[in-house]
Amino acid sequence: MERLRTLPVSKAKVISSLEEREGLCERGRREKAGEVHGGDFKYTTVTPSSARFFSVSIHNGYSLILRLIFQSALINQVSMASSSRTQTKPSSILSGKVRVSARIRGFRDHELTSDVGCSSSITSVHKAGDSEHSEKVTLSFDDQTSSRKNEYDVDHCYLQNEDTALIFSKEIKPQIARVFEGENSTFIAFGARSSGKTCTIQGSEENPGLGMLAMGEILKTVGEKHAVAVSIYEVVHNHVYDVLDAKNTEVQVLEDAQGKIMLKGLSKVRVTSLPEFQKLYSSGVTSSKSTQKITLEAPRRSHKALMIHILACNEGGNSKCIGKMNFVDLAGYENARRNSIDGTNFIEGTQINKSLNALLNVIHAVNANEARVPYRESKLARVLQDSLPGNNHISMIVCLNPFFCPDTIHAITLASRLKNIKPVSVLSSSTKKYSNSGVMLSANKANSGVGVFSTTKKLTNSRLPLSTKKTNTVLKGRNLFDSKEDVNDTKEQVLSTENNPSNVVKLDICNGGSTHVPEKKCTSDGALFSSDVEDISSTILACSLEEIPELDTKQERVSLEFKDEDVSVKAQSNCTDLMHHVNGDDNIEKENNHLIVNESQSPSLTARLIELRENLKSFCSSTPLSVSRPHDHEPKTPITTHKLELSNCQSGTFSKHNSGMKHSLVQDYLQFLNSASKDELKGIPGIGKKRASYILELREESPEPFKSLDDLQDIGLSAKQVKTMMKKAAAHLFS
Numbered sequence: 001m002e003r004l005r006t007l008p009v010s011k012a013k014v015i016s017s018l019e020e021r022e023g024l025c026e027r028g029r030r031e032k033a034g035e036v037h038g039g040d041f042k043y044t045t046v047t048p049s050s051a052r053f054f055s056v057s058i059h060n061g062y063s064l065i066l067r068l069i070f071q072s073a074l075i076n077q078v079s080m081a082s083s084s085r086t087q088t089k090p091s092s093i094l095s096g097k098v099r100v101s102a103r104i105r106g107f108r109d110h111e112l113t114s115d116v117g118c119s120s121s122i123t124s125v126h127k128a129g130d131s132e133h134s135e136k137v138t139l140s141f142d143d144q145t146s147s148r149k150n151e152y153d154v155d156h157c158y159l160q161n162e163d164t165a166l167i168f169s170k171e172i173k174p175q176i177a178r179v180f181e182g183e184n185s186t187f188i189a190f191g192a193r194s195s196g197k198t199c200t201i202q203g204s205e206e207n208p209g210l211g212m213l214a215m216g217e218i219l220k221t222v223g224e225k226h227a228v229a230v231s232i233y234e235v236v237h238n239h240v241y242d243v244l245d246a247k248n249t250e251v252q253v254l255e256d257a258q259g260k261i262m263l264k265g266l267s268k269v270r271v272t273s274l275p276e277f278q279k280l281y282s283s284g285v286t287s288s289k290s291t292q293k294i295t296l297e298a299p300r301r302s303h304k305a306l307m308i309h310i311l312a313c314n315e316g317g318n319s320k321c322i323g324k325m326n327f328v329d330l331a332g333y334e335n336a337r338r339n340s341i342d343g344t345n346f347i348e349g350t351q352i353n354k355s356l357n358a359l360l361n362v363i364h365a366v367n368a369n370e371a372r373v374p375y376r377e378s379k380l381a382r383v384l385q386d387s388l389p390g391n392n393h394i395s396m397i398v399c400l401n402p403f404f405c406p407d408t409i410h411a412i413t414l415a416s417r418l419k420n421i422k423p424v425s426v427l428s429s430s431t432k433k434y435s436n437s438g439v440m441l442s443a444n445k446a447n448s449g450v451g452v453f454s455t456t457k458k459l460t461n462s463r464l465p466l467s468t469k470k471t472n473t474v475l476k477g478r479n480l481f482d483s484k485e486d487v488n489d490t491k492e493q494v495l496s497t498e499n500n501p502s503n504v505v506k507l508d509i510c511n512g513g514s515t516h517v518p519e520k521k522c523t524s525d526g527a528l529f530s531s532d533v534e535d536i537s538s539t540i541l542a543c544s545l546e547e548i549p550e551l552d553t554k555q556e557r558v559s560l561e562f563k564d565e566d567v568s569v570k571a572q573s574n575c576t577d578l579m580h581h582v583n584g585d586d587n588i589e590k591e592n593n594h595l596i597v598n599e600s601q602s603p604s605l606t607a608r609l610i611e612l613r614e615n616l617k618s619f620c621s622s623t624p625l626s627v628s629r630p631h632d633h634e635p636k637t638p639i640t641t642h643k644l645e646l647s648n649c650q651s652g653t654f655s656k657h658n659s660g661m662k663h664s665l666v667q668d669y670l671q672f673l674n675s676a677s678k679d680e681l682k683g684i685p686g687i688g689k690k691r692a693s694y695i696l697e698l699r700e701e702s703p704e705p706f707k708s709l710d711d712l713q714d715i716g717l718s719a720k721q722v723k724t725m726m727k728k729a730a731a732h733l734f735s
């Protein structure tokens with residue numbers, strides 16, 4: 001009997017289309033790439049999952065069996081790629097206004113022959129739907145690290161053999177007429193590093209990208225009444241720089257009294273011909289690169305964007321922007337910790353991931369039609385702010401590496417979540433207090449069965465009128481794209497329920513004796529998930545929600561799995577009495593009264609904590625400041641515990657006053673900035689001459705430009721700088 005030899009996965013290729021397969025077979029014959037030493041065939045294709053299980057004989061006698069196996073794998077794959085018959089999942093209605101399409105990058109030359117390219121994992125692309133517009137695509141990946149199969153729904157998937165021109169005609173061309181009618185369109189390329197984002201958006205002279213193709217079409221459409229101008233900018237470390245300006249000036253993102261975004265310092269260059277634009281686009285990019293130090297320094301990673309302005313010209317020669325097209329080439333996602341070799345690029349990677357998450361949170365909020373969109377948390381989102389909401393079109397193109405890549409899986413996971421959301425419930429402010437007292441798990445239980453989880457998070461101030469802010473507080477966990485959530489280390493939670501698509505689920509964690517909740521994950525206010533830290537090793541591994549048939553239908557089991565890499569502990573918490581549904585806005589108020597404590601059963605830890613806190617509060621407020629004498633007039637030693645509690649109360653009162661003082665200091669400071677003269681402003685440490693004149697300009701646009709400390713970011717101050725300034729102001733009071 002001949003010995004069987006296992007075919008290494010790396011020697012097998014997965015090609016996602018028949019044409020690609022044929023092309024490669026031909027190439028394989030020539031180059032002997034991926035050669036399998038069999039009897040009468042030189043090259044074949046196989047899914048890596050199949051390859052893992054197949055053994056290959058080196059003897060001719062087994063080649064027939066091999067061919068049968070491989071043929072069946074091939075037929076299977078081709079049928080999956082081309083037909084809608086083999087659906088593994090029930091089709092869901094893809095929701096939201098954001099269109100999400102995927103693009104699988106073609107193989108690079110060296111990938112065709114190396115082990116990397118050969119270990120492909122995009123095993124299948126299921127297309128469903130018969131019309132061009134209603135199709136849904138499910139992408140399947142074999143996760144080689146966990147032997148799982150991951151499936152993601154997107155609106156469309158462009159295969160390796162499909163070029164950028166096809167993407168243009170399907171995604172961009174139909175939007176051009178709408179931009180001339182006054183709507184804005186935004187196209188965002190998102191994905192892991194080297195997944196083909198720049199090639200898709202910017203392209204090259206030989207293979208023009210979407211920006212170039214769009215400009216070609218726009219210039220064809222533009223008549224005498226219209227003109228075209230472009231701006232190109234990049235966002236580095238949450239600062240926006242003008243790429244068309246040789247000095248690379250920083251762009252200030254301002255908002256006028258009407259809430260209109262103004263990009264101060266961003267060049268707008270008129271374009272009349274394609275070669276002119278081509279020169280501008282490529283030289284602009286070159287100039288941005290030239291600002292980096294040459295030699296050993298790695299090119300800085302940034303988000304780059306092109307803005308095409310359509311201008312309406314009147315007879316007097318004046319022009320007004322009527323519509324915009326944005327093409328955004330996001331910096332590539334990568335797991336900063338895993339990919340940081342010496343720690344040097346760790347901070348950069350972390351910051352980029354944070355900004356990607358912040359942008360995705362914005363898109364998610366817009367897509368879900370949330371009342372509060374966290375524009376202020378992302379500079380890029382602030383630049384795009386007037387192009388995202390309402391009828392404006394947003395399209396995300398998720399670029400995928402064609403081989404197994406955990407970062408690619410992370411990217412598609414995040415993007416596909418946009419397709420499974422439903423508009424969220426807006427909870428009244430009375431529910432807000434609970435957000436600080438327990439872990440909130442918010443799930444949009446769409447029919448598709450995919451849910452989201454989130455964290456309670458401090459609401460930053462926006463310039464909404466105060467009344468709007470109060471009433472529109474959205475308690476739905478919006479922080480969908482939390483930076484610490486890493487699909488490579490953490491399993492995706494899937495919350496499957498059939499009904500109640502827009503339910504919000506409140507979760508209290510039962511801290512049973514065997515449950516280990518990593519302490520470092522709990523922030524002071526009790527929220528388990530915070531977006532402050534990237535790549536925290538201790539994360540929730542999995543969270544599943546299942547109905548327990550034998551119990552009341554309103555009770556469900558939540559299983560949370562934690563992984564703490566540092567101490568190698570895995571723990572699970574099963575809570576049976578803590579879930580409750582909120583059915584629609586009308587009942588929210590009523591329902592929330594029942595959310596925390598289920599009276600018939602023992603209260604959860606969070607409920608007990610709330611009770612304790614309330615008791616303490618009422619005790620403090622009711623404690624008399626002087627100790628009254630007992631009625632019998634007998635002198636007694638004062639009770640020491642009471643003294644202690646009294647002093648606790650005093651320290652509580654002191655800290656209360658403290659925060660009051662802090663608030664009034666901040667208010668005074670902002671009031672000063674809103675009213676002081678230029679000379680007075682110049683005298684403030686950290687403001688200086690330039691910022692002083694800039695503040696005056698802002699005050700011309702809006703009488704009170706600074707309503708919160710966050711607004712100081714508009715004059716280019718970082719949160720750290722603001723904090724330092726406030727410290728100095730406080731110190732000044734006592735000097």
Ligand SMILES: Nc1ncnc2c1ncn2[C@@H]1O[C@H](COP(=O)(O)OP(=O)(O)OP(=O)(O)O)[C@@H](O)[C@H]1O
Nearest residue numbers: 105106107108192193194195196197198199331332
């Ligand atoms: N469709 C394609 N077919 C073949 N090769 C491609 C394709 N798209 C991109 N590439 C190649 O892949 C590499 C990475 O492409 P690109 O620079 O566009 O990726 P990126 O996602 O923008 O990278 P980064 O995350 O670093 O910005 C380049 O060498 C490019 O030539």
